Amino acid sequence: MEEPKNLEVVMGLIMHSGNAKSFGMEAVQAAKEGNFKQSIQRLEEANEELVKAHHAQTGLLTQEASGEKFEVTLLMVHAQDHLMNAITFLDLVKELIDVYKKVNVPD
Template identity: 35%
Template sequence: MENSEELQQSMQIIVEAGDARAFVMKALDQIGEANYFEAKKSLDFAHEKLNKAHAIQTGKIQQEAKGISVSYSVLFSHAQDTLMATSSEYNMTKHLLKIFQAKEQ
């Protein structure tokens, strides 16, 4: 069973990745409106959130790599999945922004 700290870490990854996803979706809308400056700002906010989530995940993985027992958790698996999916969406949106900006020039 997951202890309170592990639960909190998993939930924090989900929250940060979820916030990042909201910024990515906002950036997509802004790209659709050809508002590239605002889209870049939204992607910057998303990147900050993703970095926070990734740092938490990395810390947990490093514990296990050091031999510290980390129990299996469906919630942590969900957190990692959420982070991975949002990271992919972020990378795709960042690429789309470059494509749309290049088309305008």
């Protein structure tokens, strides 16, 4: 059975990764509407959430590196999947914002 401390960290990883992805989607929507100031603001919020998710992940990695063993559960794998998807998605969001800027802003 997973320790409550690790469960809290894993849930934080899922939550912050999901928040990052949601802010990323809001950034794309704002760029699509030509509101680049709001788009950049949402992207910054997404990055802040991504940092929080990375901190949660680093905590788990540090525990393991220091010799603390714990069972790898499906929930932990799910959390890692959320983080990796959020990272990939935010990379794509940045590219889409650049495209919208080129489409919406005359040379």
